[in-house]
Amino acid sequence: MATEDxxxxxxxxxxETEPLAAATIRTYxxxxxxxxxxxxxxxxxxxxxxxLSAGSSVPIRxxxxxxxxxxxxxxxxxxxxxxxxxxxxxxxxxTGSDGYVAxxxx
Numbered sequence: 720m721a722t723e724d725x726x727x728x729x730x731x732x733x734x735e736t737e738p739l740a741a742a743t744i745r746t747y748x749x750x751x752x753x754x755x756x757x758x759x760x761x762x763x764x765x766x767x768x769x770x771l772s773a774g775s776s777v778p779i780r781x782x783x784x785x786x787x788x789x790x791x792x793x794x795x796x797x798x799x800x801x802x803x804x805x806x807x808x809x810x811x812x813x814t815g816s817d818g819y820v821a822x823x824x825x
Contacts, residue, residue, distance in 0.1 A: 746777065747812050747814050749775050749776065750811050751774070752773050753811055754772055756807070757769045757807055758805075761783050761784070779812070780821065781823060781825075782799050782821050783800065783806075786798075788808035788811075792810050797809035797819065799812055
């Protein structure tokens with residue numbers, strides 16, 4: 720199974736079901752105290768598909784350029800793909816970097 724086809728909700732679950740995926744897809748925490756909208760594409764004009772609660776963590780499958788968003792971690796045009804058709808602004812994810820921490824989405 721290709722890494723792009725794997726939807727990971729928990730790093731522990733990934734390690735149990737797909738050892739390679741656990742090594743290649745890292746999970747990152749959302750900014751403390753913030754709920755985050757998950758959108759169908761890399762911008763605020765895309766529909767909201769769900770909302771993540773404060774304290775959640777997300778797997779970053781890949782990252783792409785999109786609309787600039789300002790959040791707790793500054794302004795960013797990077798959007799994190801967390802599942803098939805689901806994106807969150809990197810400005811709300813604590814990756815420890817202002818740049819890419821995962822492969823670019825194709």
